[in-house]
Amino acid sequence: MGPLAQPPGTTGSSTPRQDRPPTSRLEMTGISVAFGGVRALTDVSLTVEPGQVHGLIGPNGAGKTTMFNVACGLVRPTEGRITWRGQELRRLRPAQLSGLGIARTLQGVGLFPGLTVLENVMVGAHRHARAGFFSALFAIPTADRDEARLRERALAALTELDAEEFAGRYPGSLPYPVQKRVALARALVAEPELLLLDEPASGLSEDEMHELGELIRHLSGRMSVLLVEHHMDLVMRVCDQITVLDSGEQIAAGTPEQVQNxxxxxxxxxxxxxxxxxxxxxxxxxxxxxxxx
Incomplete structure (x- = not known):
């Protein structure tokens, strides 16, 4: 198996991740979005069950990205509701996602060019930080220990994706598929209950795409996944349920077999x-x- 499909093992961390079956459900009900006089989404609903890989597909211009951005808090729906862990999320903002146990990747990689790979991944682990801003500012020992823990978490995430050798490099010096791996490690290091993936297979070779599919299936044992993707072979292989959009409307939903037929x-x-x-x-x-x- 390739590096993306490596199952997590012992990384030498003193605080190994404890895998637990996911229990939280994401419900997006009656979502409508209008930009000016143009309706981008009309009454779209989907539910990502705990431990489920849920695909969101459709032809170009179908509204997939808009629906994904609603889930991320980047777009506010004009109608509808989002429920997570049984509570409605009103006025959701991207900055809230980490604290809610939700992580996301972007269509690109979204890495910070001025930070090393390890530092980029550490950014994703900040919700596990114990020291506050002033502790870090004045170099209080607590902050030093906290940084060491975050560094350890970040290195473990890179190791899981077989990318630890790039820890000291800058993103711009790495091939695009490796950058994608780093971006995924940054999302995983937060140990989310829900992972939002926006076209993770773009720019990957056939072998790398297969490895990504194996990884996604493995991740569903510890988190739920909402996947927006153009590569239908990947979607049909890894998804439990699929929602199909066309021209901003939901035209089908069901298992891969039901959707295909x-x-x-x-x-x-x-x-x-x-x-x-x-x-x-x-x-x-x-x-x-x-x-x-």
């Missing part, structure tokens, strides 16, 4: 392609398709 999904992705094939077959059977001359 839904005519509305085929039409959304293929448009008139099926009719065109039928027309071509009909044409070939007629004089116009005999290829005379």
């Amino acid at each position: 839904d005519p509305a999904v085929t039409e959304a992705y293929l448009g008139d392609a099926v009719d065109a094939e039928a027309d071509a077959a009909e044409l070939a059977a007629s004089d116009g398709g005999t290829g005379r001359g």
